[in-house]
Amino acid sequence: MTFRFDLLHTDGPARAGVYHTPHGAIPTPIFMPVGTKATVKAVSPRDLHDLDAKIILANTYHLYLRPGDDTIADLGGLHAFMNWDCPILTDSGGFQVFSLAERREIDEGGVTFRSHIDGSKHRFTPEKSIAIQENLGADIVMCFDECPPPEDYDYNVEAMERTHAWAERCKAAQSRSDQALFGIVQGGVFEDLRAESARFLVDVGFDGYAIGGLSVGETKEEMHAMLEVVTPILPAEQPRYLMGVGTPEDLVECVARGVDMFDCVLPTRTARTGSALTRRGRMNLRNARFKTDPSPIEPDCTCYACSNFSRAYVRHLTKQNEILGHTLLTIHNLHLMLTIAREIREAVLEDRFAAYRQAFWQTMNEEW
Numbered sequence: 001m002t003f004r005f006d007l008l009h010t011d012g013p014a015r016a017g018v019y020h021t022p023h024g025a026i027p028t029p030i031f032m033p034v035g036t037k038a039t040v041k042a043v044s045p046r047d048l049h050d051l052d053a054k055i056i057l058a059n060t061y062h063l064y065l066r067p068g069d070d071t072i073a074d075l076g077g078l079h080a081f082m083n084w085d086c087p088i089l090t091d092s093g094g095f096q097v098f099s100l101a102e103r104r105e106i107d108e109g110g111v112t113f114r115s116h117i118d119g120s121k122h123r124f125t126p127e128k129s130i131a132i133q134e135n136l137g138a139d140i141v142m143c144f145d146e147c148p149p150p151e152d153y154d155y156n157v158e159a160m161e162r163t164h165a166w167a168e169r170c171k172a173a174q175s176r177s178d179q180a181l182f183g184i185v186q187g188g189v190f191e192d193l194r195a196e197s198a199r200f201l202v203d204v205g206f207d208g209y210a211i212g213g214l215s216v217g218e219t220k221e222e223m224h225a226m227l228e229v230v231t232p233i234l235p236a237e238q239p240r241y242l243m244g245v246g247t248p249e250d251l252v253e254c255v256a257r258g259v260d261m262f263d264c265v266l267p268t269r270t271a272r273t274g275s276a277l278t279r280r281g282r283m284n285l286r287n288a289r290f291k292t293d294p295s296p297i298e299p300d301c302t303c304y305a306c307s308n309f310s311r312a313y314v315r316h317l318t319k320q321n322e323i324l325g326h327t328l329l330t331i332h333n334l335h336l337m338l339t340i341a342r343e344i345r346e347a348v349l350e351d352r353f354a355a356y357r358q359a360f361w362q363t364m365n366e367e368w
Contacts, residue, residue, distance in 0.1 A: 002021075002022055002177065002178055002180075003019070003020060003021060003022075003180045003207055004019075004020040005017055005018070005019045005020070005208070005237060005238055005239050006018045006019075006020070007236060007237060008349065009348055009349050009351075010348070011347070011348045011351050011352075011353040011354070012256070012353065012354070013231065013232075013256060013257055013258040014255050014256055014258070014344070014348045014353045015028065015029070015255075015258060015260055015348065016028065016029070016345045016348040016349045017239070017260065019208075019239050019260075019261075021055075021087045021139040021140070021180065022087075022139055022178050023079065023085060023086055023087045023088070023139050024054065024085075024086050024087055025054075026054045026055050026087055026261075027054065027342075027345060028239060028260040028261060028345070029251065029255050029259070029260055029261070029262070029341050029344050029345055029348075030054060030055060030260070030261050030262070030341055031246055031251065031262050031263070031264075031337040031338055031340075031341045032053075032055050032056055032057045032089060032261065032262065032263040033048065033053055033056050033057070033263075033267070033268065033334055033337075034056070034057045034059075034263055034264065034265045034268065035056045035057060035058050035082070036058065036059040036062055036265070037058075037059065037062050037063065037066070038058055038063060038072075038078060038081060038082045039082065040056060040268060040330075040334075041268050041272065041326075041330065042268065042271065042272065042323070042326040042327045042330040043327060043330050043331060043334070045082065045083055045084050047327075047331060048084075048334075049086075050304070051303075051331065051334055051335055051338055052338060053086070053334070053338060054086060054087065055086060055087040055088065055089060055139075055140075056084065056086070056087075056088055056089075057088070057089045057090070057091065057263045058078055058088055058089075058090050058136065058138065059090070059091060059093070059096065060090050060091055060092055060093035060129065060132050060133055060136065061091075061093035061096035061097060062096070063078075063090075063132075063136060064093065064122075064132050065115055065117055065122075066117070069131075069132045069135035069136055070135060072135060072136055072137075073135040073136070073137070077135075077136065077137030078090075078136045078137050078138055079137065087138075087139040087140065088137075088138040088139055088140075089138055089139065089140040089141075089142075089263070090133050090136050090138040090140070090141055090142065091142050091243070092129045092133070092141070092142040092143060092144040092145060092170075092184075093124055093129055093132070093144070094111075094124075094129070094142075094144050094145045094146060094147060094184075095147050095212075095243075095244070097111050097113050097124055098111070098146060098147050098148075100113050100114070100116065103116065106146070106162075108162065108165070109125055110123055110124050110125030110126065110128065110144075110166075111123065111124050111125075124144065125144070125169075126143070126144040126166040126167075126169035126170045126173060127169060127170075127173040128144075129143075129144035129170065130144070130170050130173040130174055130181075131173070133179070134174075134175065134176050134179065137179075138179065139178075139179065139180065140179070140180045140182060140207075140208070141174075141179050141180070141181055141182070142181075142182050142184060142210060143163075143166060143167045143170040143171075143181065143182065143183050143184050143206075144166045144169075144170055145163040145166060145167070145184040145186060145212055146159040146162050146163050146166075146186065147159075147186070147212055147213045147216065148186070148188060148213065149188070149216075149217065150188040150189045150213060150214070150216055150217055150218045150222070151188065151189060151217075151218070152188070153188070153190055153193075156186070156187055156188035156190060156193055157193065159186060160186045160187050160193055160196070160197050163184065163186045163197070164197070164200050164201070164204075167183050167184070167201060167204060167206075168204055171204060171205075171206070180207035180208060181206055181207050182206055182207060182208040182209060182210045182239075182241060183201035183204065183206040183208075183209055183210065184201075184209075184210045184211070184212040184243070185197045185198045185201060185209060185210065185211045185212065185230055185234075186212055186213045187213070187226070188213060188218075189218050189222045189225075189226060191225070191226070191229045194226050194229045194230050195229050195230070195233060197230075198229075198230045198233040198234060199233055202233065202234065202235060206238075207238065208238050208239040208240070208241060209234045209235075209238060209239075209240055209241070210240075210241040210242070210243050211226070211227065211230055211231075211240065211241070211242050211243065211259070212243045212244075214226060214227075214242065214243070214244070214245060215244050215245045215250075215264075216244075220253075223245070223254075224253060224254075224257060227242070227254060227257040227258065227259065228257055231257055231258030231259065232258070234258075239260045239261055240258060240259050240260045240261065241259075241260065241261035241262075241263075242254055242259045242261070242262055243263065244263065244264055245262055245263075245264055246262045246263060246264025246266055246267065246337065247264070247266060247277070248277060248279065248336065248337065248340050248360075248364075249364065250262065250264075251337070251340050251341060251344060252340070252344065252356075252357055252360050252361075255344050255348075255353075256353070256357060262341075267330070267333035267334055267336070267337050268330050268333065268334070270282070270329075270333065271326060271329035271330040271332070271333050272326045272329075272330070274286040274315075274318035274319075274325070274329070275329070276297045276298065276314075276329055276332055276333060277332075277333045277336050277337070278297070278298045278336065278368075279298065279336070279360075279363050279364065280363060280364060280366050280367070280368055281364060283297070283298075283368070285297070285311060285314050285315045285318055285329070286315065286318055286319060287315075290311040290312060290314075290315045291312060291315060292312055293310065293311040293312050293315075294310045294311075294312060295310060295311050296309070296310065296311070297309075297311055297314060297329075297332050298332070298336075301332065301335065301336070302335075303331055303332050303335035303336075304328070304331050304335075305328035305329065305331050305332040305335075306332060309328060314328055314329065340360075343356065344356065
């Protein structure tokens, strides 16, 4: 089989598995660095291999606009275009299109929108989204969905029904057998809608299931409550992907609620603002207190940045807006996320996830 998910072990709701794809096996739980425009900002594919990143994410909307999915297809697809030989996941473009607010119009057939680059007019339908993603050639592709504000019940009913109809159309439009298609559960912060959405998509049948429309303004408690509704409904033998969620705390708490896959721009975006993610919370290296600090960003971290440079030096780079500062902090932040995902996996396999979770929070609450 081209795609197969092996669920190796569970420790309560927490899961450890392996997702097999045409470009390699993905151990889960996994964090996926985000390469929006066919590059993870500030780092090279060599850096990602050194970090042992198993899969990255790219953005359908942005690559459709520039350089164009036909161009990428003509150049051999995303893997060849960016010289990345491991798995890739592409989103459907839905989140970006619906984020355009006044620049888009929704109907039952799809979404008409104007480019944020030059104002040119475009239209995405479920069939168009799948066609673009097939041109891009990622291993895992997503159904076109609508991501509504999480607190509006009536709008969430309408958006969920559109998402369900579009999911069926995406499945019917898919023509490549070497791509896994994931359905996306919607429903805002409403338990009944989330349960209905999960059951509908499972009945349609997909290669995996994503949980969308979270981390978009709701509280952490609301997000956790939605996961506790959705994950028990999803098939145990298929992967579960929580879209756009990815702090160290999120990895621990959402794996505890049955999630396998995560992505988020936070580790790379915060790096470019001078912030490091650490096991004791976020560290703003632009602060004056680090001006003469000879310590590594995080003691005991084995990443390239922490093994070779001081907080004082990284602060200097970020204050001067030097590219190397962005690179070093991105390497550190991604190293932390990928390491925590591996540690969680080991803890689940060894039936000690509860102890790992407790120790994680004890450290997180400590002062530097």
